[in-house]
Structures are given as structure tokens and as C-alpha cells.
Amino acid sequence: xxxxxxxxxxxxxxxxxxxxxxxxxxxxxxxxxxxxxxxxxxxxxxxxxxxxxxxxxxxxxxxxxxxxxxxxxxxxxxxxxxxxxxxxxxxxxxxxxxxxxxxxxxxxxxxxxxxxxxxxxxxxxxxxxxxxxxxxxxxxxxxxxxxxxxxxxxxxxxxxxxxxxxxxxxxxxxxxxxxxxxxxxxxxxxxxxxxxxxxxxxxxxxxxxxxxxxxxxxxxxxxxxxxxxxxxxxxxxxxxxxxxxxxxxxxxxxxxxxxxxxxxxxxxxxxxxxxxxxxxxxxxx
Numbered sequence: 001x002x003x004x005x006x007x008x009x010x011x012x013x014x015x016x017x018x019x020x021x022x023x024x025x026x027x028x029x030x031x032x033x034x035x036x037x038x039x040x041x042x043x044x045x046x047x048x049x050x051x052x053x054x055x056x057x058x059x060x061x062x063x064x065x066x067x068x069x070x071x072x073x074x075x076x077x078x079x080x081x082x083x084x085x086x087x088x089x090x091x092x093x094x095x096x097x098x099x100x101x102x103x104x105x106x107x108x109x110x111x112x113x114x115x116x117x118x119x120x121x122x123x124x125x126x127x128x129x130x131x132x133x134x135x136x137x138x139x140x141x142x143x144x145x146x147x148x149x150x151x152x153x154x155x156x157x158x159x160x161x162x163x164x165x166x167x168x169x170x171x172x173x174x175x176x177x178x179x180x181x182x183x184x185x186x187x188x189x190x191x192x193x194x195x196x197x198x199x200x201x202x203x204x205x206x207x208x209x210x211x212x213x214x215x216x217x218x219x220x221x222x223x224x225x226x227x228x229x230x231x232x233x234x235x236x237x238x239x240x241x242x243x244x245x246x247x248x249x250x251x252x253x254x255x256x257x258x259x260x261x262x263x264x265x266x267x268x269x270x271x272x273x274x275x276x277x278x279x280x281x282x283x284x285x
Contacts, residue, residue: 042081042283044074052123055113061085062096063106064162071116072136076155079141079281080114080134083159086279094285098273101167110166112159114139132162144280149239156236156279157227164226168272175266176226178219185218187262188225208249208259229263232256234278 042059047067055067057074059081066084068077088096096102109129115121116136125131134155143153168176175183180195189195193204197218203210211224228248231237237244237251250256257264267274 042078042085044077052113052125054120054123062088062102064102064110064112066112066114068114069116069120072114073139076136076139076141077114080112080139080155080159082281082283083155083279084112084163085283086277086281087159087163087275089283089285090275090277090279092283092285097275098167098171100171101163101273104170105163105167108166108170110162112162130162130166132158132165134158141281144236144278147239148236152236152240152243155281156231160227160230161223164230165223168226172272175272178222180218182222184226184263184266185222187260187266188222190262191225191260192221209247211247225263226267229256229260230267230274231278233264233267234275236278 042061044057044059047053047055047058049065051065052067054069056070057072057077058065058067059077060066061081061084064084066077066081086092088098088102090097109126111125111129111131113121113123113131113133114136115133118135121133138154140151140153141155143150143156164176165178169178173182177185179185180197188209191207191209192200193207194200199212199214199216201212203212209225209228211221213220216224224247228237228244229250232248232251233253233256235253237248241249241251244251250259266272268276
């Protein structure tokens with residue numbers, strides 16, 4: 001869901017932009033080897049950088065800060081950091097897959113805020129920062145471990161949103177930009193059965209993308225479309241058709257490839273280095 005991200009992006013504060021301290025870099029701290037591989041974990045540190053003081057702890061992944069309130073569970077914070085790392089270093093070799101995307105995220109001061117109560121979102125990030133939120137109770141690390149069944153892990157969605165909205169849209173504005181006329185927007189217009197700047201009621205017959213959140217503008221619709229298409233290709237929607245078909249009908253790789261060839265070609269084009277394996281929250285390298 002991209003509804004809350006707009007509140008964060010447009011928030012302005014008189015604080016000066018403060019860089020993260022050098023001891024909060026993006027390098028994972030190695031934990032003891034686990035069965036099946038050398039598991040990497042991220043260190044939770046106190047948020048002492050003067051930004052978002054209500055968010056008392058954080059993890060920085062490849063230069064991207066993930067802030068959390070005290071009540072956000074540590075295990076879920078670490079899980080979120082691991083997902084971020086796996087989306088950006090999908091083959092888990094310790095090298096970012098698309099450095100341009102991460103550089104753009106750092107340039108645009110991309111960040112995440114992890115909250116327990118909705119009142120935690122009454123924040124004022126520094127001007128120019130672009131953020132995405134994630135709630136404690138919607139974060140479900142067991143989703144993938146349980147065979148992609150049960151309560152969905154919203155972290156798979158929200159982490160991806162900040163990567164595509166700031167990183168990919170910023171680096172490839174004519175391809176993944178979130179405005180009318182880009183390649184992904186043109187594909188979305190086909191998927192929705194037309195180019196709509198407001199929500200149609202009803203969507204045209206044959207539309208397979210029919211998101212109906214009235215607070216979601218055209219840009220937001222592109223972000224959501226990008227999420228649905230890529231996560232379906234990666235397999236996270238394969239057991240969820242009954243839950244999601246009112247918004248998105250192509251819940252498997254095969255359905256996306258067969259029905260939405262435009263977006264499938266974009267998201268599997270090797271030049272953009274999108275992930276090819278669904279993150280599971282256990283980053284190894």
C-alpha cells in the first residue's frame with residue numbers, strides 16, 4: 001500500500017539533513033555460521049543521528065536507513081533489513097546488483113520508518129527525504145517459511161515500494177517513472193483497460209489491474225502496479241488469488257508472462273537487474 005508514503009514524502013521539517021554516522025554503515029555483521037550457509041545478520045543500533053528521534057533504533061542497509069520505534073519487534077526489524085538486502089543483492093554475493101539504484105536512493109535520502117501505533121506516523125522528516133512506512137503487526141516473517149500461505153508479509157511490499165519508487169523511477173525516468181507516458185505506465189494503462197487519472201467505476205471488462213483506493217493517484221497506481229507484477233513474477237502471490245483478485249488477477253509468473261507481456265518484458269530485462277528470487281528474510285553471502 002502506498003497511501004501512507006505520500007504523507008512521508010510531502011512532510012517538511014526545518015531540521016538540517018544529518019548524515020548517518022560512519023559506524024552505522026551498510027556492512028552486515030557476521031554471526032556464527034548457520035546450517036546450510038554463512039548467515040549474515042544486521043546490527044540494530046541506537047538512533048543517535050538526530051533524525052526522527054521518536055524512532056529509537058535503526059539498521060542501515062547499503063546506506064539506506066531503516067528506523068524503528070521501540071515497540072517494533074527487533075526480530076521484525078532485522079527481518080525487514082534482510083529483505084532490503086536481498087532485494088538489492090539478490091544473488092547474495094555481497095555486491096549490490098544495480099549500484100545506480102542504490103546510489104539514487106542514497107542521493108534522494110530514501111528511508112523507512114517501522115511503527116507500532118499509527119500515531120507513530122506523526123513525524124516530520126527533513127525536507128527532501130523520501131520515505132516508506134511499515135507496521136509491526138503487518139510484518140509476518142513466517143509467510144515465506146510457511147510455504148507462502150497464511151497472513152501476508154507486508155514487508156515484502158513496503159520494502160519493494162521504496163526501492164522502485166525512489167531508486168528505479170529515479171534512475172530510469174522514461175522507463176519506470178511514475179507518470180503518464182513512461183514504459184511501465186503505458187503497460188499499466190493496458191492492464192487497467194485505459195489511461196485513468198482517477199479511479200473508474202467500474203473498471204472496463206477485461207482489466208486485470210483494478211486497484212480502487214480513492215486516495216491513490218496516478219503515480220501511486222504505478223507504484224502498486226510495479227509491486228503486483230514483480231512479486232507475482234517472483235512467486236509471492238501464487239497462493240493468494242482469492243485474497244487479491246479484486247485488485248490484481250495475474251498472481252503467478254505464467255499469468256503475467258501470458259497476459260501482461262509488456263510488464264513481464266520490462267521486469268525480466270537483465271539490464272535493469274531486478275531480483276529473480278523472492279527474498280525470504282535470511283540474507284547470506
